[in-house]
Amino acid sequence: MLKQVDIERWNSRRRGSLSEARGPVVDIISQVREKGDEALFELTERFDKVRLEHLKVTREEIEEAYREVDGALVDALRTSKANIEAFHRMQRPADMWTREVSPGLVLGVKTTPLDSVGIYVPGGRASYPSTVLMCSVPARVAGVPHVIMCTPPPVSPLTLVAADISGVDAIYKVGGAQAIAAMAIGTKSISPVQKIVGPGNIYVTTAKMALRDLVEIDSPAGPSEIAVLADSTADEGFIAADILAQAEHDPNAACILITTDETLASKVGREIEKMIVRSERKEIIERSLQNCGYVLARDEASAVELVNFIAPEHLSIQVGDPQKALQGVRNAGSIFVGRYAAVALGDYASGTNHVLPTAGFAHVHSGLDVPQFMKRSSVQIVEREG
Numbered sequence: 001m002l003k004q005v006d007i008e009r010w011n012s013r014r015r016g017s018l019s020e021a022r023g024p025v026v027d028i029i030s031q032v033r034e035k036g037d038e039a040l041f042e043l044t045e046r047f048d049k050v051r052l053e054h055l056k057v058t059r060e061e062i063e064e065a066y067r068e069v070d071g072a073l074v075d076a077l078r079t080s081k082a083n084i085e086a087f088h089r090m091q092r093p094a095d096m097w098t099r100e101v102s103p104g105l106v107l108g109v110k111t112t113p114l115d116s117v118g119i120y121v122p123g124g125r126a127s128y129p130s131t132v133l134m135c136s137v138p139a140r141v142a143g144v145p146h147v148i149m150c151t152p153p154p155v156s157p158l159t160l161v162a163a164d165i166s167g168v169d170a171i172y173k174v175g176g177a178q179a180i181a182a183m184a185i186g187t188k189s190i191s192p193v194q195k196i197v198g199p200g201n202i203y204v205t206t207a208k209m210a211l212r213d214l215v216e217i218d219s220p221a222g223p224s225e226i227a228v229l230a231d232s233t234a235d236e237g238f239i240a241a242d243i244l245a246q247a248e249h250d251p252n253a254a255c256i257l258i259t260t261d262e263t264l265a266s267k268v269g270r271e272i273e274k275m276i277v278r279s280e281r282k283e284i285i286e287r288s289l290q291n292c293g294y295v296l297a298r299d300e301a302s303a304v305e306l307v308n309f310i311a312p313e314h315l316s317i318q319v320g321d322p323q324k325a326l327q328g329v330r331n332a333g334s335i336f337v338g339r340y341a342a343v344a345l346g347d348y349a350s351g352t353n354h355v356l357p358t359a360g361f362a363h364v365h366s367g368l369d370v371p372q373f374m375k376r377s378s379v380q381i382v383e384r385e386g
Contacts, residue, residue, distance in 0.1 A: 001269040001270070001272045001273045001276075001289065002257065002265055002266075002268055002269035002272060002289075002292065002293060002294050003293045003294070004265070004293060004294055004295070004296065005256070005293030005294065005295060007256075007295045007306060007309070007310065010254070010256060010291075010293060010295075010310075011309070011310050011360065013254075013291065014222075014223075014225065014254040014291065014358075014359055014360075020202070021177075021202045021203045021205075021206040022206055022210070024177070024203065025177045025203055025206045025207050025210055026210065028043060028176070028177040028178050028181060028203075028207070029177065029181045029185075029207065029210060029211065031043065031178075032178055032181035032182055032185060032187065033181070033185050036187035036188055037055065037187045037188050037189050037190075039178065040055060040174050040178055040182060040187065040189075040190075041055075043176070043178040044152075044153065044173070044174060044175070044178070047152075047175070047176055047178075048123075048152050048153055048175060048176075050153040050154060050173075052153065052173055055172050055173055055174060055189045055190070056170060056171070056172055056173075056189060057155065057160060057170075057171040057172070057173060061160065062160050062161075062163075062164050062171075064157070065157035065158075065160035065161050065164075066157075066161055066164075068157040069157050069158055069161050073158065073161075074161060074165075076349070077129060077133070077158075077161060077162050077165050078165055079349065080130065080133055080348060080349040081133050081137060081165055081166055083349055083350060083351035084133050084134065084137045084138075084351050084353070085137050085140075085141060086351055087350075087351035087352060088137060088138045088141045088351075088353075088369065088370050089141055091138075091141075091369050091370040091371065092141055092142065092370050093109075093111045093370075093371065093374070094111065095110070095111055095112075096108060096109065096110040096111065096379065097109060098379060098381065103383075103385050104382065104383035104384065104385030105380070105381075105382055105383075106379075106380070106381040106382075107378070107379065107380055107381075108378070108379040108380075108381075109376050109377070109378060109379060110376070110377045110378075110379050111374050111375070111376050111377075112374060112375055112376075112377065113142045113143035113144045113145070113373060113374050114139075114142070114144050114194045114195055114373055114374065114375065115144070115145065115146065115194055116144065116145075116146040116147075116148070116191070116192075116193040116194050116195075117139045117144050117146070117147050117148075117193055117194065117195050117196075117197065117373060118147075118148050118149070118150065118183035118184075118193035118195070118196045118197075118215075119132065119135040119136055119139075119147065119148070119149040119150070119168065119196075119197060119198050120149075120150055120151070120179060120180065120183075120196060120197070120198035120199070120200050120204060121135070121149060121150070121151040121159060121163075121198055122151070122152070122175075122198075122199060122200055122201070122204070123151055123152035123153075123155070123156075123175055128347075129156070129158045129159045129161070129162035130162070130347060130348045130349075130354065131198060131199065131354070131355070132149065132159060132162040132163050132166055132168070133162055133165075133166050134353050134354050134355050134368065135149075135197050135198050135355060135368065136149070136163070136166040136167060136168050137166055138353065138368060138369060138370045138372075138373060139197075139373045140166070140167055141370050142370045142371075142373035142374050143373075143374075144373050146169055146193075147167070147168050147169050148168065148169055148170045148171070148172065148183070148190070148191075148193065149163055149168045149170070149171045149172070150171075150172045150174045150175065150179035150180075150182065150183060150190075151171070151172075151173070151174075151175060151179075152173070152174070152175025152176065152179075153173040153174075153175070155171070155173055172189070172190055174190075176200075176201075176203055176204060176207075177203045177204060177206065177207035179204075180196060180200075180204055180207035180208050180211060181207060181211065183196050183215070184196065184211040184214045184215040185211075185214065192214070192215070193215065194215065194216060195215060195216040195217065195218075195372075195373070196208060196215055196216075196217050196218075197217070197218040197355065197368060197372070198218070198221075198355065199221040199222075199355060200221070202222070205220050205221065205222065208220075218355060218368055218372060219356075219357040219361050219365035219366070219367075220357065220358070220359070220361055220365075221355065221356070221357065221358055222252075222358040222359050223249070223250040223252035223253050223254065223358065224246045224249040224250055224253045224254075224313065224314075224358070225246065225253065225254045225255070225312050225313040225314060225358050225359075226242060226243060226245075226246040226253075226254075226255050226256075226312065226313070226314040226315075226316065226343055227255075227256050227257075227258060227307055227310060227312035227314070227315050227316070227332075228242060228243065228255075228256070228257045228258065228259075228315075228316045228318060229258050229259075229303055229304065229307055229315065229316065229317050229318065229319060229325060230257060230258070230259045230261075230264060230316075230318040230319060231259065231260050231261055231264070231300065231318075231319045231320055232260070232261040232263070232264060233318075233319065233320040234259075234264060234318040234319065234339065235318070235339050236264060236267035236268045236270075236271045237271050238318065238339040238340075238342075239257065239264075239268045239271070239316075239318060240268050240271035240272045240275055241275065241342070242316050242336075242342060242343050242344075243255045243257070243268070243272065243292065244272060244275055244276070244279065244285060245342070245343060245344045245347075246314065246343060247284070247285045247288040247289055247292065248279065248281040248284055248285050248288070249284075249288075250284070250288060251284050251287035251288050252288065252291065253288040253291065253292075254288075254291045254292065255288070255289070255291070255292040256292060256293060256294065256295060256310070256312075257293075257294035257295070258294070258295050258297055258303045258306050258307060259294060259295075259296065259297065259303070260296070260297050260298070260299060260300060260303055262296050265294040265296070268294070272289070300319060300321075300324075300325060301328070303325075304325055304328040304329060305328075307329055307331070307332065308328075308329065308330050308331045309331075310331075310360065311331035311332065311333075311357075311360045311361070311362035311363045312332055312333065312362065313332075313333040313334070313356045313357065313358045313362065314332075314333060314334055314336065314343045314346075314356070315329065315332040315333075315334070315335045315336065316336045316341070316343055317329075317335065317336065317337050317338070318338065318339050322337045322338060323337075331362050331363050332362055333356030333357050333358070333362045333366075333367050334346055334352055334353070334354070334356055334367055352367075353367045353368045353369060354367075355367060355368035356368070
């Protein structure tokens with residue numbers, strides 16, 4: 001089930017091309033620019049097969065969502081929000097700091113939140129209310145006063161509840177490239193924002209990159225990824241569970257085990273086979289496992305360098321001396337240390353952010369955090385003496 005792969009080929013396969021989406025996306029952007037809300041209604045009916053009466057989610061729809069969602073799930077969302085908020089408050093810089101560098105010369109930095117942010121939350125198989133929290137909570141911690149959200153219809157009640165809990169100001173039932181265009185250009189119903197964040201498919205990502213002359217974006221985000229760095233001390237069951245938790249997200253998910261122990265790779269493969277039988281998302285997992293495999297490294301130092309080469313979205317470290325390995329890692333979106341640090345924990349509730357760079361963009365990009373919702377101005381205060 002887990003085959004040995006050539007890491008160069010594996011790495012090139014996960015870097016999907018945006019070229020196939022560019023033509024359709026340019027056309028969609030043009031329609032939104034020319035026809036505004038009318039284009040949004042038409043495109044939603046064409047792509048989502050939903051005829052909308054209005055774009056904005058009403059308060060009544062949100063209240064109905066609360067009635068449909070189990071109270072335990074609502075409590076879980078509130079707990080998750082509290083954890084995410086606590087972690088992201090640690091990241092918030094001071095509003096301003098200054099320092100006298102010489103008599104009469106004071107230098108510093110003033111940090112200011114953006115005025116408005118748009119969140120994109122995918123629908124379909126990639127619909128996760130945790131994405132709402134991961135995008136909106138850091139924006140609120142940064143002090144962004146106006147946060148809106150677009151998500152394709154029909155909208156999951158759980159997504160609506162998450163948006164309400166996290167303080168999103170307005171929710172619009174629009175998905176795909178047309179949602180990105182609406183938030184970047186603006187329509188009668190949707191005001192343009194300064195920055196758009198959140199994951200999406202190839203069309204969403206292409207639209208975000210095509211509209212960067214109008215709006216800032218987070219890092220490009222594609223299908224989920226995990227790299228597991230493991231040696232003979234690792235438990236094959238934990239590794240298999242971590243791989244499957246990412247593989248079930250998307251048929252294009254990319255998973256790789258980097259190990260110094262070939263026996264471990266065989267054990268992990270057998271565990272994956274056993275676990276798949278019990279999975280409700282067996283079909284998606286089996287397709288995504290075609291993009292997965294293992295690489296055998298000659299020693300731990302070489303294994304760490306392979307991690308740095310691929311720059312994975314998620315990295316799980318399960319080796320005898322994890323702190324040593326951690327020190328050597330330079331390129332990874334989010335790092336999970338030890339067999340009990342399940343990647344799914346970070347995806348949902350530990351408090352760290354799951355909006356992360358994929359396809360090797362962790363070489364130069366960081367995951368979503370509070371400073372990305374802020375801008376900095378240098379300050380100089382000069383007296384005559386200075």
